Amino acid sequence: MSGDQPAETGTHEDGPAASGGTVSYVLQQFPEKLALVKLPVGAEVPSWAESSSLFSVTATATETTLICAGRNVPTKQVAHKGLVAFSVQGPIPTEATGVLAALLVPLAEEQISVFSISTFETDWVLVPSGATERAAEAWRRHGHTVRPAVPVGASRAPREREPRAGNGTDKPPRPTGRSRKDPQSDQQPDRRSGSSSSEKRKR
Numbered sequence: 087m088s089g090d091q092p093a094e095t096g097t098h099e100d101g102p103a104a105s106g107g108t109v110s111y112v113l114q115q116f117p118e119k120l121a122l123v124k125l126p127v128g129a130e131v132p133s134w135a136e137s138s139s140l141f142s143v144t145a146t147a148t149e150t151t152l153i154c155a156g157r158n159v160p161t162k163q164v165a166h167k168g169l170v171a172f173s174v175q176g177p178i179p180t181e182a183t184g185v186l187a188a189l190l191v192p193l194a195e196e197q198i199s200v201f202s203i204s205t206f207e208t209d210w211v212l213v214p215s216g217a218t219e220r221a222a223e224a225w226r227r228h229g230h231t232v233r234p235a236v237p238v239g240a241s242r243a244p245r246e247r248e249p250r251a252g253n254g255t256d257k258p259p260r261p262t263g264r265s266r267k268d269p270q271s272d273q274q275p276d277r278r279s280g281s282s283s284s285e286k287r288k289r
Contacts, residue, residue, distance in 0.1 A: 109188060112175035113225060114235035116140070119215060121156035122201055123165040124149060134158045139235065140171045140210055142203055153203065153212075169201065169212040172221070173235070176208035185209055192224040 116139040123135075129150045131143060138155035145151075156167040178185060186202060189211055193200055198221050201212040213221045222232040 109184070110229040110231070111185070111189065112231045112233065113172045113189075113211075113222075114175060115218065115222065115232060116171045116173070116235045118171070119156045119167070120153055120169040120171055120212060121159045121165045121167040122169060122212070123152040123154065123159060123163060125152055126150065134160060140173075140203070140212075144203075166201075168215045170215050170218045172211045172213070172232070174208045174210075177206075178208050186211075188228070189225070189230070192228045192230075193221055196220055196224045198224070 118138045120138060120140060125132075127147070127149060128145070131152065135141075135152055136155040136158050140153055141155075142153040143150065156165075156169070159165050159167060174185065174189070186209055189209070190200060190202065193211075193213065196217075198213055198217045203210045203212070211221075225232050
């Protein structure tokens with residue numbers, strides 16, 4: 087989705103028009119700290135790799151790269167930690183051009199190093215955690231919008247508590263007076279005398 091051609095004119099989603107009439111984008115900032123991890127060729131995903139807002143495994147003929155939550159990455163592991171992810175609000179059409187150019191040029195002007203990755207529907211930009219505010223301001227100056235990411239499912243309304251069956255309220259039913267620990271509580275009363283069958287046998 088990067089492309090070398092200039093970005094199209096107009097706007098994307100609900101973002102304001104960028105300077106120069108180019109496309110503006112809405113970026114969502116995720117709170118987790120991620121890590122870019124280098125693994126050997128053909129390596130499997132290690133057990134300490136924990137999923138986060140972005141979890142990715144990229145394998146080539148020369149290396150395997152893992153992006154995961156940084157909290158459990160071993161200290162001795164070759165990795166670049168402390169990255170914050172921004173995703174472009176999508177979906178972005180596959181024929182779109184200049185998307186990464188519109189997002190990376192403002193960061194290059196601010197001397198902010200980046201890592202980028204593309205998914206089927208959008209692009210992600212990872213920046214050092216210490217440069218997140220500078221990155222957000224650089225994007226805003228170029229007409230883009232930066233906002234906190236909304237967790238998936240957060241917009242769903244909470245389900246109402248259903249009343250307990252039998253009494254129509256949330257209160258627990260009253261105890262019956264029988265105790266499961268009392269072996270005589272399950273004795274059936276004798277219909278003729280009104281005494282329990284165990285008492286009748288004793289007489």
